[in-house]
Amino acid sequence: MNNSGGSVVNGGISFWYADDGLPARREPLAGDASADVVIVGGGYTGLWTAYYLKKAAPFLRVTVLEQKFCGYGASGRNGGWLYNGIAGRDRYAKLHGHEAAARLQRAMNDTVDEVVRVVGDEGIEADVHKGGVLEVARTPAQLARLKAFHAGELAFGEKDRELYGARETAERIRVADAVGSTWTPHGARVHPVKLVKGLAAAVEALGVTVHESTPVTEIRPKHAVTPYGTVRAPYVLRCTEGFTASLKGQRRTWLPMNSSMIATEPLTAAQWESVGWDGRETLGDMAHAYMYAQRTADGRIALGGRGVPYRFGSRTDNDGRTQAATVEALRAILVDFFPALAGVRVEHAWSGVLGVPRDWCATVTLDRSSGLGWAGGYVGSGVATANLAARTLSDLVQRDSGQGGRTELTELPWVGHKVRRWEPEPLRWLGVQGMYATYRAADRRERETHGAGSSRLARAADWVAGRH
Numbered sequence: 001m002n003n004s005g006g007s008v009v010n011g012g013i014s015f016w017y018a019d020d021g022l023p024a025r026r027e028p029l030a031g032d033a034s035a036d037v038v039i040v041g042g043g044y045t046g047l048w049t050a051y052y053l054k055k056a057a058p059f060l061r062v063t064v065l066e067q068k069f070c071g072y073g074a075s076g077r078n079g080g081w082l083y084n085g086i087a088g089r090d091r092y093a094k095l096h097g098h099e100a101a102a103r104l105q106r107a108m109n110d111t112v113d114e115v116v117r118v119v120g121d122e123g124i125e126a127d128v129h130k131g132g133v134l135e136v137a138r139t140p141a142q143l144a145r146l147k148a149f150h151a152g153e154l155a156f157g158e159k160d161r162e163l164y165g166a167r168e169t170a171e172r173i174r175v176a177d178a179v180g181s182t183w184t185p186h187g188a189r190v191h192p193v194k195l196v197k198g199l200a201a202a203v204e205a206l207g208v209t210v211h212e213s214t215p216v217t218e219i220r221p222k223h224a225v226t227p228y229g230t231v232r233a234p235y236v237l238r239c240t241e242g243f244t245a246s247l248k249g250q251r252r253t254w255l256p257m258n259s260s261m262i263a264t265e266p267l268t269a270a271q272w273e274s275v276g277w278d279g280r281e282t283l284g285d286m287a288h289a290y291m292y293a294q295r296t297a298d299g300r301i302a303l304g305g306r307g308v309p310y311r312f313g314s315r316t317d318n319d320g321r322t323q324a325a326t327v328e329a330l331r332a333i334l335v336d337f338f339p340a341l342a343g344v345r346v347e348h349a350w351s352g353v354l355g356v357p358r359d360w361c362a363t364v365t366l367d368r369s370s371g372l373g374w375a376g377g378y379v380g381s382g383v384a385t386a387n388l389a390a391r392t393l394s395d396l397v398q399r400d401s402g403q404g405g406r407t408e409l410t411e412l413p414w415v416g417h418k419v420r421r422w423e424p425e426p427l428r429w430l431g432v433q434g435m436y437a438t439y440r441a442a443d444r445r446e447r448e449t450h451g452a453g454s455s456r457l458a459r460a461a462d463w464v465a466g467r468h
Helices: 015-020 044-056 089-096 098-121 140-155 166-172 192-205 241-246 269-275 324-337 382-400 427-449 456-465
Strands: 037-040 062-065 081-083 133-137 162-165 180-184 187-189 209-211 218-220 223-226 229-232 235-238 255-264 282-285 292-295 301-305 346-356 363-367 372-376
Touching: 015 192, 015 346, 037 044, 044 062, 044 192, 044 372, 044 382, 081 098, 081 282, 081 382, 089 098, 098 187, 098 382, 133 140, 133 166, 140 180, 162 166, 166 180, 187 282, 192 209, 218 235, 235 382, 241 255, 241 346, 255 324, 301 324, 324 346, 363 382, 372 382
Parallel strands: 037 062, 037 235, 062 209, 133 282, 235 372
Antiparallel strands: 081 187, 133 180, 162 180, 218 223, 223 229, 255 301, 255 346, 282 292, 292 301, 363 372
């Protein structure tokens, strides 16, 4: 791999932790305990849920249990895309009607501003820049998908989205071979670790008890079981996203999909001049095996893609370590998008897992008969979705406990959605490996043929994935 004279820091959780430092560990659970609500998982979903519960009902005893430290999982490893995308909207439109799905989309649009508001109110310095989201097309087939995607977003009520041709796209970001793009203002760049650290501090300041280094091995009604003791509570909320498969009985609930990232060295002023990107939009594309990127506050490009999508048996990575071939593939995407950056060093590479339900739909549920709740399955759109899910979960708990009633959030179509489990191994591994190999082959075919229609290979992969 040509890395222009420097070694890549591989793993170490993520670049974001290398940049901001690992947190000091909070104390583990000291023995059996009780609470009104126990939350399993100290990422965005769990912390936001604790935040809104304590804001709404300060008297509640809320305990968060985290297996490593808050933000160890996807919340500390993601691409920093705080945006309005939500997994499963089209399926919810089929199941519940267009207007129900449009309400869900409007709630997601508002969520971006809600996170920015709370970050400001709590004094969290998270490098937030609301530059919107720009998604580019680089082939005729991608352009056709982009126009269809743009029209679809308008149909779900996004009145302020804009469609650009090649020239207008280049005025924003000079991506090689870009033939068009779509931009929404409902997006912001964030520093994921600064956000999760600030959020953890904010919930502690509200009186939430947070125990780290405390893995939960089993969740059952009114019990969260750990090696150090059991926390008993009327409500036990599972907020474990990509790590859900490690819990007893949950191996096939959500698939832990792997996503990998690189971060470059800081670019020079001349290099940024060659790229543009003055608006600091988050950047994505319309490939089937898509990429996502941001311009960081300290002048780097952080860029991600799928890499090795899945590990046999729903295993997760070791502190973010990433295969050399994946690092090389991501660097190739960087240079393909921005040829003038061929000499730029990649300084960090890492990976993380995200939760994928069998039907690719994010969900929020509270089982009123057992007091068990959960939220997740964000399929890579979790930075903002976790906030909406947490507010919804908080409202559901308050309604069930008699502290509140129905709200706009408790009536959204993703509430209580049920989905079948993933296939057993080796079918799960074979299916996911084949799916992403087919998506990559579809992208290659579209680049080679310059046809205006999406490759049939992609439609076959969509069928295997359950996304059709």
